[in-house]
Amino acid sequence: MFRSGYRLDQSKTPFLDGLKQYSLDGIIPFHTPGHKQGRSLDKELRQALGELPFRLDVSDEISSPVHDNNSEAVLREAEALAADAFGADRTFFLHNGTTAGIQAMLLAVRQLAGHRLFRSRFSQEDVGEVILPRSVHRSVFGGLVLAGLTPRFVQETWDEEWNIPLPASISAWQTAAEAANQPVAFLETYPSYYGIAGNLGKVAQLAAEWSRPLLVDEAHGAHFGFHPGLPPTALSLGAAASAQSAHKVLGVLTQASLLHTSRQELSELMPAILGILQSTSPSFLLYASLDAGRRQMAVEGRRLWQQALELSQAARERINQIPGLQCLDREILTKPEIACWDPTRLLIRVDLLGLSGSQAEKWLRQEGIQVELAGLNHILVLVTIGDGPSEVGRLVEALGKLAQVHAGPVQYSPVRLPKPRVSGKIKLSPRRAMLSHWHAKELTRAIGEIAASSLTPYPPGIPALVPGEQITAESIEYLEECWQRGIEIRGWADVESKTIWVVDAD
Numbered sequence: 001m002f003r004s005g006y007r008l009d010q011s012k013t014p015f016l017d018g019l020k021q022y023s024l025d026g027i028i029p030f031h032t033p034g035h036k037q038g039r040s041l042d043k044e045l046r047q048a049l050g051e052l053p054f055r056l057d058v059s060d061e062i063s064s065p066v067h068d069n070n071s072e073a074v075l076r077e078a079e080a081l082a083a084d085a086f087g088a089d090r091t092f093f094l095h096n097g098t099t100a101g102i103q104a105m106l107l108a109v110r111q112l113a114g115h116r117l118f119r120s121r122f123s124q125e126d127v128g129e130v131i132l133p134r135s136v137h138r139s140v141f142g143g144l145v146l147a148g149l150t151p152r153f154v155q156e157t158w159d160e161e162w163n164i165p166l167p168a169s170i171s172a173w174q175t176a177a178e179a180a181n182q183p184v185a186f187l188e189t190y191p192s193y194y195g196i197a198g199n200l201g202k203v204a205q206l207a208a209e210w211s212r213p214l215l216v217d218e219a220h221g222a223h224f225g226f227h228p229g230l231p232p233t234a235l236s237l238g239a240a241a242s243a244q245s246a247h248k249v250l251g252v253l254t255q256a257s258l259l260h261t262s263r264q265e266l267s268e269l270m271p272a273i274l275g276i277l278q279s280t281s282p283s284f285l286l287y288a289s290l291d292a293g294r295r296q297m298a299v300e301g302r303r304l305w306q307q308a309l310e311l312s313q314a315a316r317e318r319i320n321q322i323p324g325l326q327c328l329d330r331e332i333l334t335k336p337e338i339a340c341w342d343p344t345r346l347l348i349r350v351d352l353l354g355l356s357g358s359q360a361e362k363w364l365r366q367e368g369i370q371v372e373l374a375g376l377n378h379i380l381v382l383v384t385i386g387d388g389p390s391e392v393g394r395l396v397e398a399l400g401k402l403a404q405v406h407a408g409p410v411q412y413s414p415v416r417l418p419k420p421r422v423s424g425k426i427k428l429s430p431r432r433a434m435l436s437h438w439h440a441k442e443l444t445r446a447i448g449e450i451a452a453s454s455l456t457p458y459p460p461g462i463p464a465l466v467p468g469e470q471i472t473a474e475s476i477e478y479l480e481e482c483w484q485r486g487i488e489i490r491g492w493a494d495v496e497s498k499t500i501w502v503v504d505a506d
């Protein structure tokens with residue numbers, strides 16, 4: 001839900017203030033980092049970046065008369081302001097991206113379910129499943145490895161026209177929940193990279209019926225709470241916790257993310273868990289940028305996102321008038337799987353010009369435009385509060401030129417994604433697979449073996465094999481078809497010999 005009334009004074013930025021003040025106080029730094037606020041820089045680095053970022057790159061020390069110069073206390077105040085702005089019970093600043101947030105959520109639900117899962121404290125078995133779609137980000141598989149949890153996949157569908165995964169239906173979630181063995185949590189990506197989302201409220205209801213927490217990878221939705229024209233936040237729809245890559249959409253530094261919790265039992269566990277997952281030397285620049293980015297959203301978010309929404313809508317209309325291009329619009333909401341979308345993302349089909357997404361991406365780069373992502377038949381462009389009419393105008397102009405240059409009889413027939421075929425036979429938990437002995441084996445000779453690591457065609461970025469999954473003739477056929485069509489596959493033990501890591505037989 002869109003929130004506007006806040007409990008705390010959202011104009012405050014305690015972390016940013018403390019950091020700025022420390023640099024102004026002229027203190028002689030007999031402490032880390034070794035560059036000593038920029039005094040020891042390589043000449044070219046100094047020229048390229050200047051000294052300012054280094055002057056603010058301190059750790060542990062911060063000036064705060066209110067908190068007796070205690071940086072931990074300043075951080076707690078900044079995080080409390082963020083919890084108020086984002087509608088959370090608690091918010092944690094992350095310096096290792098949403099990747100750390102996802103891993104922390106999974107470790108937390110495993111920890112909470114632990115006493116239920118282990119018959120004996122010394123059991124070696126990994127039991128407990130997380131119900132999730134296969135299209136989850138790879139950081140989720142890392143989290144499953146760390147937490148010793150097993151995936152129970154929810155059947156998703158594929159949109160043939162746009163070449164993107166569609167959210168799973170509620171009945172697919174229901175079916176997966178019924179099949180699950182000792183489920184500990186539900187996990188959904190909300191929204192997808194393309195800014196579309198299923199009915200998360202219903203998934204939350206289902207999770208509540210099963211008395212299990214709903215965890216949300218909200219990497220692409222840190223802006224959702226700040227304008228009514230954007231989808232509702234995951235927390236407002238009933239998520240127990242969500243992780244947002246603030247750095248992907250807000251005015252903050254790369255790697256700076258947020259982890260929100262809405263339940264006390266999760267909130268209480270997080271400091272200990274994050275202490276395991278993240279560096280003990282967080283970048284205070286990242287934290288200061290999160291503090292300021294939160295203030296900007298709480299104070300001016302509505303106005304700034306109004307502008308981004310208007311710009312993206314105007315661009316969408318203009319792009320849709322360019323012959324040969326098609327930009328995803330509201331009509332996508334008529335699909336039963338889709339409940340909401342983020343209109344600031346421009347998903348543009350280029351195949352009617354006879355181009356693949358990556359061909360269009362390369363061409364646009366020569367025109368000084370870099371897109372976010374190139375798919376088989378589309379490109380994805382992000383419009384945020386950092387864009388103005390001139391940038392968006394340049395984009396539309398370049399797209400017009402792209403269409404003109406490639407007008408005429410279509411020469412090239414873009415690659416189509418083969419129909420995904422996966423085994424789905426999870427024989428070991430990802431952690432068991434990861435910790436077993438492995439050897440490399442040619443994929444085409446690996447029927448019946450158990451994959452030790454993921455093998456993923458890009459696009460679509462959905463793993464064909466995950467750690468612990470049995471390799472079948474269908475999964476091999478699918479992967480072979482992908483590489484024959486020139487689709488890149490990541491995760492080989494050796495790309496030349498097309499070998500994959502498999503688990504040694506006992």
Ligand SMILES: Cc1ncc(COP(=O)(O)O)c(C=O)c1O
Pocket residue numbers: 096097098099100137139189192193217219220245255257
């Ligand atoms: C859907 C999704 N989840 C999680 C992540 C990981 O986020 P981060 O880069 O902040 O660690 C990404 C990154 O691309 C993502 O697209």
